[in-house]
Amino acid sequence: MESVEDRLKALILSKYKSIREFTNSIDMPYSTFDSILKRGIANSNITNVLRISNALGIDTEKLADGEIVFKQESVQTIAAHKDSEWTQDELMKIEEYKKLLLAARPNKGEDQL
Amino acid sequence: MTYEELQIENENLNIQELDLSGIIDLKGLYIDGNIAIHKNLTDTDKACVLAEELGHYHTSNGNILDLRDIGNKKQEYAARLWAYNKMITLEKIISAKKAGCCNRYEIAEHLGVTEAFFQEAIDCYRSKYGLGMQKGEYIIFFEPFNVCRMTD
Numbered sequence: 001m002e003s004v005e006d007r008l009k010a011l012i013l014s015k016y017k018s019i020r021e022f023t024n025s026i027d028m029p030y031s032t033f034d035s036i037l038k039r040g041i042a043n044s045n046i047t048n049v050l051r052i053s054n055a056l057g058i059d060t061e062k063l064a065d066g067e068i069v070f071k072q073e074s075v076q077t078i079a080a081h082k083d084s085e086w087t088q089d090e091l092m093k094i095e096e097y098k099k100l101l102l103a104a105r106p107n108k109g110e111d112q113l
Numbered sequence: 114m115t116y117e118e119l120q121i122e123n124e125n126l127n128i129q130e131l132d133l134s135g136i137i138d139l140k141g142l143y144i145d146g147n148i149a150i151h152k153n154l155t156d157t158d159k160a161c162v163l164a165e166e167l168g169h170y171h172t173s174n175g176n177i178l179d180l181r182d183i184g185n186k187k188q189e190y191a192a193r194l195w196a197y198n199k200m201i202t203l204e205k206i207i208s209a210k211k212a213g214c215c216n217r218y219e220i221a222e223h224l225g226v227t228e229a230f231f232q233e234a235i236d237c238y239r240s241k242y243g244l245g246m247q248k249g250e251y252i253i254f255f256e257p258f259n260v261c262r263m264t265d
Contacts, residue, residue: 079143079169079177081189082136086178093135094178097142101149104129 004066005037011056011068026055042066114200115225116160123167130159143169161230164200168192197234200226207251210260217258 009019016022023033028051036044036052042064053060062069080094120128130152133139141162142149148166150159169177169192177185201224209223221231239255246253250263 076145077143077169077173077175077177078145079166079173079189079192080139080141081165081180082138085181090136091178094142096135097131097133097149098144100131101127101129101142101144101147105127105147 004041004063004068007068008041008052008056008063009037011058015056022055026051028052114160114164116156116163119160119163119167123170126167126170128163141166143173146170157225157227161196161200161226164196165192167199168195171195193233194237197237200224201231201234203238203246203248203253206253206260207248210251210262220260 012019012022016025019033020030023030028048032048033052036048041049049063050060053063057071059067059069059071078094078098082090086094114122127147129147129149131142131149132153133142133149133151134153140151140154140158143166148163148170150162150166154162169188172191172195173188175185175188177188180186180189205224206220209220212223214220214223217231217235218228221228224231226234235255235258238253242255245255247263252261252263253259254261
């Protein structure tokens, strides 16, 4: 099975022209990134891992566990009309509907590699 | 505009019909350009709900679920106003009259909206324009609702 480091490299190359372009964009020496790939993400400096994951919009904790999972987009605007006050159960239902609705977006398949 | 026409006009948005029956009276939900419409509504109801959710797309910002907040209430009102202007313009009311509609029930049906939605729009126009206004050779009275041709 492909290592997380290989998948990370493939992800970067799908978004940037080269690894060097990516490392330049996050202000990290190419050699530092190269040694992260060789040594393994789990054995790397957390600050560097955070810099990489934030730039790619992926979950840092999952990355350290060997998975590449895109972070959930934070919801900016939400509206639903109801005449009375929301109960806790209803707000939980809204969360369910939110997940269903966002999962139905046409480009959803790109969320996990 | 019909429900289908609204969907086609906004095909860039994610519009889904979902079972929202877990929350009493919930007909629609708007989240960042994604819209859920309760699947068990009539097409006329769906059109009105979709118009309101599109109103949120064009006018709302932030989490406005809590309508006890006056700012959120204003945003809800702005979204509704957008929906009324989309579905029920004064010109459309006059064209319904010209098409032979005699009362608000017939006009609502002609415009493809529910009577409740139509009445809310009329109430809104009443607070905006007063008791009535002239539009060309027609006068629209908002309370009680009536449309008259001036030569009548």
